[in-house]
Amino acid sequence: MDTTKTNLHHLFEQLGLDSTPEAIAAFIVHHQMDRHTPLSQAAFWTASQKNFIQEALDADAQWTEVIEQLDTQLRKSGSTPAGR
Template sequence: MDTTPVDLSHLFEQLGLEGQPNAIAQFMATHKLTSQIHFIEAPFWTQAQKSFLTEALEADAQWTELIEQLDTQLRKP
């Protein structure tokens, strides 16, 4: 059983990114998505990150809600 806390910080760590609040804020400020780009196909994801995100969404895993929230946040102007 996976006991990893399910929060944005840990999602970033699962993606191999820095999970500290300032690093998350920097990521959000420098990575934006338009409505024409599918979240998984964003050019800034590595293949490993795309795989993790795809598998988590397809399995409706514990990360699904946070992934959807991240998608929404990256689309805000």
Template sequence: MEVFNHNLENLFQQLGLPSDREAISSFIADHHLESGENLTSAAFWSASQKQFLEEARLQDADWVEQIDTLDTLLRKD
């Protein structure tokens, strides 16, 4: 049985985004969610990225923890 590591780097790969630490840090610095804004309604996602995020949450997939982490990181202080 293959065990897949569901971490933030792999989530970025699933989203088709650069996944090294510097690229993730840059993405988080350049993109923000406003208070009350839903992660999947953010304008910076492509249609396929939105679909992946929505389906993962609806299915309570293994990615949910990392999606929630990303959501938190994208919130302005």
């Protein structure tokens, strides 16, 4: 059984991103999304990050809950496309 912790800190580490609380908060602020784009298709991900997110969601893996948490946070004020 895999006992890897799955929280935003560890998800950001898994994605190869800065996982400090400040960096996570800044990422969320600067990457707000509209409600129509699937998280795994967001333009700011690399190909490997997109694949990881999509595979985790497809497999309903241990990362699913925290990926969905990130998805929700990235859409809090993202009712219109980014940059508008």
